[in-house]
Amino acid sequence: MNIAVIGHGHVGGPLAHHLQRAGHVVTIAARDAASDRVKAALASNPHLLVAAPPEAVARAEVILLATPFAAHEQALSSLTGALKGKVLIDCTNPVGPGLTHGLGSAQSGTEKIQSLLPETRVVKAFSIYGYENFEDASYPGYGVKPVMMLCGNDGTGKAIVAGLAEELGWQPLDVGDAKQALHLEHMTLLWVRMVRVGGHSPHMVWAVLTR
Numbered sequence: 048m049n050i051a052v053i054g055h056g057h058v059g060g061p062l063a064h065h066l067q068r069a070g071h072v073v074t075i076a077a078r079d080a081a082s083d084r085v086k087a088a089l090a091s092n093p094h095l096l097v098a099a100p101p102e103a104v105a106r107a108e109v110i111l112l113a114t115p116f117a118a119h120e121q122a123l124s125s126l127t128g129a130l131k132g133k134v135l136i137d138c139t140n141p142v143g144p145g146l147t148h149g150l151g152s153a154q155s156g157t158e159k160i161q162s163l164l165p166e167t168r169v170v171k172a173f174s175i176y177g178y179e180n181f182e183d184a185s186y187p188g189y190g191v192k193p194v195m196m197l198c199g200n201d202g203t204g205k206a207i208v209a210g211l212a213e214e215l216g217w218q219p220l221d222v223g224d225a226k227q228a229l230h231l232e233h234m235t236l237l238w239v240r241m242v243r244v245g246g247h248s249p250h251m252v253w254a255v256l257t258r
């Protein structure tokens with residue numbers, strides 16, 4: 048699969064690397080192809096490709112958005128046409144002052160992005176844990192895989208993203224439509240408050256047990 052990554056920082060960087068290692072053609076959609084961050088990404092994985100965002104998105108089937116939430120409009124503004132019909136994985140989290148929801152819990156960031164891109168299959172995923180868990184998603188010894196919850200309005204898009212999550216070592220769990228993203232964004236705040244403030248391990252993830 049051809050995958051473009053917009054924002055290859057703490058989250059986009061390891062996901063780009065592992066998706067390439069899983070056999071996908073991964074292009075960093077770089078606003079500055081000569082930046083130190085791009086150079087470091089290529090030094091650690093020379094199989095990653097780099098292109099300007101319009102070109103990277105044009106050739107991708109799946110686009111991963113991992114910019115700060117506040118940057119999403121700027122990052123996506125020139126890409127609306129190129130994103131039509133494609134799957135956009137929304138890894139962003141709107142975070143406000145004091146680790147509150149950045150949109151006042153009135154609407155999820157994912158719904159806001161979906162409303163900007165009505166013809167794009169927006170799927171929220173890879174958002175509910177810290178980046179440490181995207182660097183290494185293995186949790187040996189438990190007998191269950193860590194869960195990756197995802198949501199969105201498009202079933203085909205969610206199935207594609209669930210497949211990618213599985214390839215990266217997660218148990219994908221479709222938790223419903225885009226409205227559910229608000230609750231995933233609150234789960235992120237729970238994780239962030241527990242780990243970054245409360246001192247829990249950054250390698251803490253959730254699992255699903257069903258009977």
Ligand SMILES: NC(=O)c1ccc[n+]([C@@H]2O[C@H](COP(=O)([O-])OP(=O)(O)OC[C@H]3O[C@@H](n4cnc5c(N)ncnc54)[C@H](OP(=O)(O)O)[C@@H]3O)[C@@H](O)[C@H]2O)c1
Pocket residue numbers: 053054055056057058059078079082084113114115116118119121122138139140141142173174175176177178179
């Ligand atoms: N950090 C975490 O543990 C974590 C976990 C889950 C989800 N998230 C969410 O994932 C997103 C990314 O977080 P991060 O920690 O990976 O951030 P980060 O390390 O600061 O990386 C942000 C990336 O976004 C790019 N970017 C910033 N503004 C942009 C713009 N206007 N247009 C295009 N690209 C832009 C940056 O590009 P340059 O390289 O050109 O500067 C950089 O590659 C955030 O929404 C965050 O809430 C974070």
